[in-house]
Amino acid sequence: xxxxxxxxxxxxxxxxxxxxxxxxxxxxxxxxxxxxxxxxxxxxxxxxxxxxxxxxxxxxxxxxxxxxxxxxxxxxxxxxxxxxxxxxxxxxxxxxxxxxxxxxxxxxxxxxxxxxxxxxxxxxxxxxxxxxxxxxxxxxxxxxxxxxxxxxxxxxxxxxxxxxxxxxxxxxxxxxxx
Amino acid sequence: xxxxxxxxxxxxxxxxxxxxxxxxxxxxxxxxxxxxxxxxxxxxxxxxxxxxxxxxxxxxxxxxxxxxxxxxxxxxxxxxxxxxxxxxxxxxxxxxxxxxxxxxxxxxxxxxxxxxxxxxxxxxxxxxxxxxxxxxxxxxxxxxxxxxxxxxxxxxxxxxxxxxxxxxxxxxxxxxxxxxxxxxxxxxxxxxxxxxxxxxxxxxxxxxxxxxxxxxxxxxxxxxxxxxxxxxxxxxxxxxxxxxxxxxxxxxxxxxxxxxxxxxxxxxxxxxxxxxxxxxxxxxxxxxxxxxxxxxxxxxxxxxxxxxxxxxxxxxxxxxxxxxxxxxxxxxxxxxxxxxxxxxxxxxxxxxxxxxxxx
Numbered sequence: 001x002x003x004x005x006x007x008x009x010x011x012x013x014x015x016x017x018x019x020x021x022x023x024x025x026x027x028x029x030x031x032x033x034x035x036x037x038x039x040x041x042x043x044x045x046x047x048x049x050x051x052x053x054x055x056x057x058x059x060x061x062x063x064x065x066x067x068x069x070x071x072x073x074x075x076x077x078x079x080x081x082x083x084x085x086x087x088x089x090x091x092x093x094x095x096x097x098x099x100x101x102x103x104x105x106x107x108x109x110x111x112x113x114x115x116x117x118x119x120x121x122x123x124x125x126x127x128x129x130x131x132x133x134x135x136x137x138x139x140x141x142x143x144x145x146x147x148x149x150x151x152x153x154x155x156x157x158x159x160x161x162x163x164x165x166x167x168x169x170x171x172x173x174x175x176x177x178x
Numbered sequence: 179x180x181x182x183x184x185x186x187x188x189x190x191x192x193x194x195x196x197x198x199x200x201x202x203x204x205x206x207x208x209x210x211x212x213x214x215x216x217x218x219x220x221x222x223x224x225x226x227x228x229x230x231x232x233x234x235x236x237x238x239x240x241x242x243x244x245x246x247x248x249x250x251x252x253x254x255x256x257x258x259x260x261x262x263x264x265x266x267x268x269x270x271x272x273x274x275x276x277x278x279x280x281x282x283x284x285x286x287x288x289x290x291x292x293x294x295x296x297x298x299x300x301x302x303x304x305x306x307x308x309x310x311x312x313x314x315x316x317x318x319x320x321x322x323x324x325x326x327x328x329x330x331x332x333x334x335x336x337x338x339x340x341x342x343x344x345x346x347x348x349x350x351x352x353x354x355x356x357x358x359x360x361x362x363x364x365x366x367x368x369x370x371x372x373x374x375x376x377x378x379x380x381x382x383x384x385x386x387x388x389x390x391x392x393x394x395x396x397x398x399x400x401x402x403x404x405x406x407x408x409x410x411x412x413x414x415x416x417x418x419x420x421x422x423x424x425x426x427x428x429x430x431x432x433x434x435x436x437x438x439x440x441x442x443x444x445x446x447x448x449x450x451x452x453x454x455x456x457x458x459x460x461x462x463x464x465x466x467x468x469x470x471x472x473x474x475x476x477x478x479x480x481x482x483x484x485x486x487x488x489x490x491x492x493x494x495x496x497x498x499x500x501x502x503x504x505x506x507x508x509x510x511x512x513x514x515x516x517x518x519x520x521x522x523x524x525x526x527x528x529x530x531x532x533x534x535x536x537x
Contacts, residue, residue: 021242028235032228040221050223054231061238119218138219141195144188159184166187166212173215 010074017064024061027074032057034075035082037116042086052089056082079113115173122172130165133158183209191216337380337430338418340410341366347408347416350395352423352431355382357484357522359429362413362421365395365405380414380422381429384522388431396423398432444526446517453482453514453526461508461532464500468536472497475533476505484523486514494529505532 010030017023035056040049059081067077123134129151136142136150144162148155186206190213339362340347353363356379363378378394388397396408396416412419420428446452466472477495480488488509493502509530516523 021239022236024235024239025232028232032231036223036228037221040223046224049221050227050231053223053227054234057231057235058238061235061242116218116221119215120222123219123222134219135225137191138195138216139222139225156184159188162191163184163187163212166215169215169219170211 011069014064014067014069014074018067021061021064024064027060028057031075031078033117033120034113035078037120038079038113039082039086041112041116043089048089052082052085055085059085118173118176119169122169125172126165126168130161130168133161134165134169137162187212194220337414337422337428337432338410338416338420338424338426339363339408339412339414339422340416340419341368341407341413342411343406343408345404345406345409347396347399347410347423348393348404348406349397349399350393350415351391352380352388352397352415353378353394354390355380355384355388355431357381357384359421362429363394363415363423364413365393365407365415380431382431382524398424444517444519444524446526446528449519450524450526451518453486453517453528455512456486456515457511457513459508459511461504461534463534463536464504467499467501467534470499471536472499472501473535474501475531476502478505478509478530478532479527480509480530481525481527482514482516483525484516486516486523488512488514490527497534501534505534508532 010027013023013026013030017027032053036049036053039052039056040046043049043052056078060078063081067074123131126134132151133147136147137144142150144155144158148158151158187209190209194213194216341364343366348365350365354377359379359381360376361378363380393405394415395405399408399416407414408416410417410419410425412421414421414423414429416422416424416426418425418427420426422429422431424430424432426432444450474497475495476493476497479490479492479494481490482488491506491510493506496502497505509532517526518524
């Protein structure tokens with residue numbers, strides 16, 4: 001479990017969004033990767049992950065005026081909303097909730113979620129052609145053959161791009177950990 | 179790097195994506211490490227979802243921010259890899275959807291206030307103007323009870339008639355008084371065999387009883403013979419005209435006119451009650467008088483018949499500027515509870531003062 005250090009900037013963003021809901025977009029951009037990663041690991045499909053993520057942010061927007069700054073990171077508050085929604089969804093499906101209250105500390109975010117959010121940022125920094133292949137292959141779940149057709153290149157070349165992109169990501173993760 | 183490594187990795191990735199392999203189980207540690215990275219990538223959101231959700235949130239936030247003062251920041255260009263340092267505002271300027279500025283809100287507020295003020299002022303003016311009109315109309319009738327003033331003298335009436343004879347009417351008794359007259363009296367009856375016989379009467383209160391004799395004629399005539407209807411006209415007996423008896427005018431008896439006995443129509447007083455207006459539509463100002471802000475009173479003379487209708491309207495005191503005509507038009511539409519002598523409705527002549535005032 002990794003704690004997110006709340007900083008003064010985040011507090012300013014929250015207070016600005018409480019005064020003016022239009023500023024909520026700034027909080028959204030800084031929190032999206034974590035919330036989606038948290039949800040995606042706990043629900044079976046992407047459709048459900050997207051539905052729940054959207055619900056988390058809409059609830060957060062609606063309840064933002066009630067958010068009291070007590071040093072708790074905003075992402076922790078969002079993940080709290082997410083965990084309640086996920087638990088509610090599992091209960092509605094008459095199944096045991098996969099997530100328990102202990103999983104989240106009050107001011108922490110699961111390390112796996114942090115790592116997932118980091119991958120989202122690292123993918124954005126890949127070279128253009130590698131970024132395209134990774135996005136189409138893993139985010140849009142297209143086959144190598146389809147991607148090769150879209151790029152006008154051979155399947156072998158696309159496989160090489162995929163190989164290099166994954167190596168690139170692995171190296172960046174190593175660099176960050178060090 | 180050789181192609182076999184890339185192919186091997188793709189096979190492992192395909193197995194991962196289709197769910198036939200839940201995680202990295204490759205023997206090659208290099209492939210295994212890359213497959214672990216690929217496993218993480220499976221949980222990234224689909225392309226476009228992030229932007230779509232942001233748009234949805236913008237719409238929702240826009241809804242919530244409609245009534246708040248807004249901090250408008252220009253939208254900085256979004257660049258890949260610099261998301262952390264960029265603070266994109268939700269509302270964009272320029273031609274994008276829903277541009278909102280504080281100045282726009284202020285202008286909109288001012289316009290709404292101006293429009294509302296205009297509506298209120300117009301309504302206020304209408305109410306005030308309506309009050310003026312109503313007040314002016316209310317002042318047209320001198321008395322709040324519409325009771326007309328009593329005449330200072332005694333009441334009198336009269337009538338007259340004749341049949342264009344060369345001789346003055348002969349002496350005799352007038353027929354009995356009745357509220358209406360079907361047949362005028364006559365000394366010499368021209369039609370001895372009428373198809374529909376009716377008793378001759380004169381108009382007046384049936385309570386009035388004159389000495390009766392077998393010879394009909396004018397009670398005021400000096401001549402006894404020869405029998406004559408008189409030199410008057412319009413039927414009746416005498417030198418007047420109008421179906422009555424005497425030298426007057428109308429269906430009564432004696433001098434004067436209008437009915438009854440004596441020298442004219444009834445006047446209020448002496449046992450005759452005043453008529454009471456029961457329907458009195460407001461007269462209008464003439465356009466000429468309104469523009470000139472001309473004020474004053476018109477006095478009309480009228481006979482209020484036993485049926486409550488005014489007739490013989492004439493202007494006694496003129497005001498001009500078209501107001502005489504307006505007053506006459508209005509009073510002609512009035513209806514009265516007729517004057518009464520005893521229990522019988524009778525016609526009376528009254529003066530009506532119509533005041534035109536602007537406030």
